[in-house]
Amino acid sequence: MSFLHSPVRINLLLAFLALPVAAQENFNSYCLLAPIKDTNLSFSGRELVGDVNVKLGQSVSADELVMRLEGGGLPAKYERSLAELEQAKRAMERAELLGAVMIAEERDQRETDLAVKIASTREIELELERLNLRAPHDGIVVLINVAEGEMLEDSAAMRIVNLDELLVELDVGSERFASFEVGQDIQIRIASGEIVTARVVFADPIIDLASKSFRVNAVLPNAQRTYTAGTSCSLVD
Template sequence: MAITKKQRIAMAVIVLVGLLAGGGLLLTERHKTGEAAEQAEAAGHAHKEGDGDDKKAASASKEAHEEHEERSVKLTEDQVKKAGIAVQVAGPAKLQAAAEFTGEIRFNEDRTAHVVPRMAGVAEQVVANLGQSVRKGEVLAVIASNSLSEQRSELLTAQERRDAARVTYEREKKLWQEKISAEQDYLQAQSALREADIAVRNATQKLAAVGATGSSVNLNRFELRAPFDGTVVEKHLALGEAVKEDASIFTVSDLRTVWAEFNVAPKDLATVRVGQRVSVSSTAFESKVQGTISYVGALLGEQTRTARARVTLTNPDGAWRPGLFVTVSVYGENQDVALTVPADAVQTIENQTMVFKAVSGGFEALPVKVGRSDGRVAEVVSGLKAGDQVASKNTFVLKSELGKASAGHEH
């Protein structure tokens, strides 16, 4: 049977529709498969990211725990008592406002002497060395001086004349009393003895004025001695060197006290007064010393247009060396501060300002930000809250123990 043209067209349409339907199904399946794969991949990424976040969180928690351990100092109550560590509650207090000035440590000029020979001559011995501690009256150098020789000769001559005048006086006095000689001879002998006494005293005082004694085997030997206990801070003399009578050959200073000097601008003169309490500190070391202003200049410097102020500091250990730059905090009126700790509670550890908070089993070093301080209490700006108990005395013990713990942890 022959297939008509219409039948062939109908069959072609049916085949075409079937092919289109099959391709659509295939695309749909591929699309679904792709979506499923994408979802699976996204789920895998999410799982990985979740694992990463968990690891990061675990790592951060571990680091925080280690940091907490590194800042902890384990001490029993008995150990705390034996170390003399006191605990105080952080809270409000009155704090003296302080104005800070830059200053410098200088010699106490009231206890500093420029030693001059007062007699020209040549150095025969140089006993003292630079930096040597000397006692009052100790020989610094020996100088041979012709001028001294002449003065001692003058004294010896005056003493001989006085002795002769005394013999004459005693003889004339006896003769006058026995009515053998005239009273005039007795009075002349008496006058001569008085003149001889004056000559001896004059020669003796000349020697005393230059620090020399009248008795010496060598008439020209001059012993230069320390005026007081101190340290030789300058030396300008060598063996065999000729010196003038006014040459400053030694400088001796008593370094047990020094001056902290600073300049005060005219606007601050109303707040800087003699007797005011100050605190002196230096960036060279952690030590801080309290004192009072002993002098404020009445005149302004021509160059600086500032007044010179001074604090006299005791310096038993010699830590405050002349030439050291310092900060002088001058305290004024009391002010109410919301959160403070004792000044001794604050320690600097690895360039961080910290306090030791009392915790169970010991102390924990907490980084804090401090503000004003008057040497007795320090303002806490952040890092601590009112009511926290902190170590307030002998905190250097805790700092030392923390350093040992850190060193052990590193090993």
């Protein structure tokens, strides 16, 4: 999720719209630095939080387990399924040892039983894994909405942002339409006054009639966390 619909972006746009017409004519472009990846982890349903494995500000890696929800009776059901699967495997092994002595119908029945037990066990494994919330990408935990023992109900449980690169979100006046292309380097002045280079990854092929502007997205390297997401910037001509 980008800052496209964030309160920060909306407030800046409202401030721009509130400017006198003359001031708007001198307005270069709307510009904001946003996380390159910004994800809210949520769960569909109503579940009890078992373990929260991370803390605010902690760095996480993609696929790392960050939260586990209680499984109710699922763990016991899974243990029983594993036991039944082992029994079905042993029955199939005996059928293979007996070979031609066993009638085909009984052998087919054992094969079917084994296939059913395998599928049933896999189904429970998938259900248990669904209760494990994992980081979708590398990043930093910036929000945890629930604690262990609380109920999670159709809401965002955690927010993870990746700041290794920043997305430069620009709204540029229509007079500059078609002057940007993917792969092009552009100059951005950040809040500190420093001018940095970002690379265009998207240029809107249409103009918004209401604002008479179009969108441009660029990526700014930020491996050292030099620049701050959520701050404004400006396009340098």
